[in-house]
Amino acid sequence: MSEIHLAPLLLIHVPAGHEIDPQALEDLKAHASAQYGASVLINPRQTPLASSRPVILGHWGHTLPAQVMADLEPRIERVFFNLDWLADVI
Numbered sequence: 001m002s003e004i005h006l007a008p009l010l011l012i013h014v015p016a017g018h019e020i021d022p023q024a025l026e027d028l029k030a031h032a033s034a035q036y037g038a039s040v041l042i043n044p045r046q047t048p049l050a051s052s053r054p055v056i057l058g059h060w061g062h063t064l065p066a067q068v069m070a071d072l073e074p075r076i077e078r079v080f081f082n083l084d085w086l087a088d089v090i
Contacts, residue, residue: 005059008038010072013052017082024078031075036060036068 010032014020020042032038038060054076060068 006057008032008036008056008058008060010038010040011043011055011057012040012076012079013043013054015052015080015082017084018080019083021079021081024075028072028075028079032072035071036063 025040025042029040032040038056038058054069054072056065056068
């Protein structure tokens with residue numbers, strides 16, 4: 001019986017109190033697609049999770065999960081921003 005490889009998918013949970021930068025998200029999607037053939041799925045949360053760490057699912061070729069995350073984490077960090085600092089200024 002042959003092994004079935006699921007397409008690579010990056011699942012990202014939006015951190016509580018954060019917004020999404022559409023341009024940074026598009027950059028992340030383009031990089032994940034070009035580099036790994038992966039899709040990106042954003043899970044907007046209404047309540048915080050115990051962990052909002054990104055999850056990689058499916059078959060990512062010969063690249064180890066730690067290598068994938070090391071490559072994608074800087075791009076993932078740019079996707080989210082928080083305006084809490086604005087309350088202190090106003």
